[in-house]
Amino acid sequence: MRRAIAISAQGLGSTSPNPPVGCVILDSAGRTVGEGYHVRKGESHAEVNALNAAGKRAEGGTAVVTLEPCNHYGRTPPCREALIHSSVARVLIAVMDPTSRGEGGAALLRRAGMEVEQDFLKDEALLVLGPWQASLNDGRPFITWIYEAGTDGQPNPNSTQGIMLNEVNTLRGSYDLVIHQEGGIEEGESGRHGNGVFQLPHEALSNDAGEMIKELSSTGSRSILLSGTVDRFSRLASAGMVDKVISYLPRTLPSWSPGKGIGRITAIPDGYRLTEATRTASHVRLVGCRT
Known part of the structure; x- marks a missing residue:
């Protein structure tokens, strides 16, 4: 997760109004096989970039992401859909998405049979996501x-x-x-x-x-x-x-x-x-x- 947080910071100053998010994909043996971050609005999100890098090696592995995967269609398809199609077995989430619609990405991932853990190193992830979250709240x-x-x-x-x-x-x-x-x-x-x-x-x-x-x-x-x-x-x-x-x-x-x-x-x-x-x-x- 700390690696995901570190790479998410590369999106600061370019992703707005979207959040700066980072993602790391581990294979079934726990080895890093892909990572990615969101660059700017309208382009692929962190999970999609990381999954593209991991390819088939993501199957049965773990997705570590700094913000709850989105669950709605916008300029890009929802990230929870990409995670489900990738056949990862587990998703670790640092911060839950306050803009999530409906049940939320985490709930839909669980419904698809994935193990989901929330609030993993949340305070550390907020070092990057904090200004975006504060902007939403205020x-x-x-x-x-x-x-x-x-x-x-x-x-x-x-x-x-x-x-x-x-x-x-x-x-x-x-x-x-x-x-x-x-x-x-x-x-x-x-x-x-x-x-x-x-x-x-x-x-x-x-x-x-x-x-x-x-x-x-x-x-x-x-x-x-x-x-x-x-x-x-x-x-x-x-x-x-x-x-x-x-x-x-x-x-x-x-x-x-x-x-x-x-x-x-x-x-x-x-x-x-x-x-x-x-x-x-x-x-x-x-x-x-x-x-």
């Missing part, structure tokens, strides 16, 4: 905000963004859209989703948090990366509509006082739980998740 894209803070810990509106550039460039391929401080909006990695998946706004985003979320949701994206510091990003965070923050706090002297008149120093915004703290050459990198 009815809006999963949003991460990266900014440089001042010495008081607050977002620095005068940041040059230099310290964040490498972070943005590293993460952008895992997100559907990137929104920059100056207002520019672009696909995380140009062309990865295929044609006609997103409708990017042609006008400047609203400064109202609620309206901005509506505008971003209408793009069809599941995950968005905000880069830099502007009031509208702060408003989104204050309204509880930013799911994750990554801030760069400048390093200070071993003994330092902000002086009188400076308010309470914070590392990340209120309403977020600190989950990671690491040191760079010139800053401390902090990660917080919405509580």
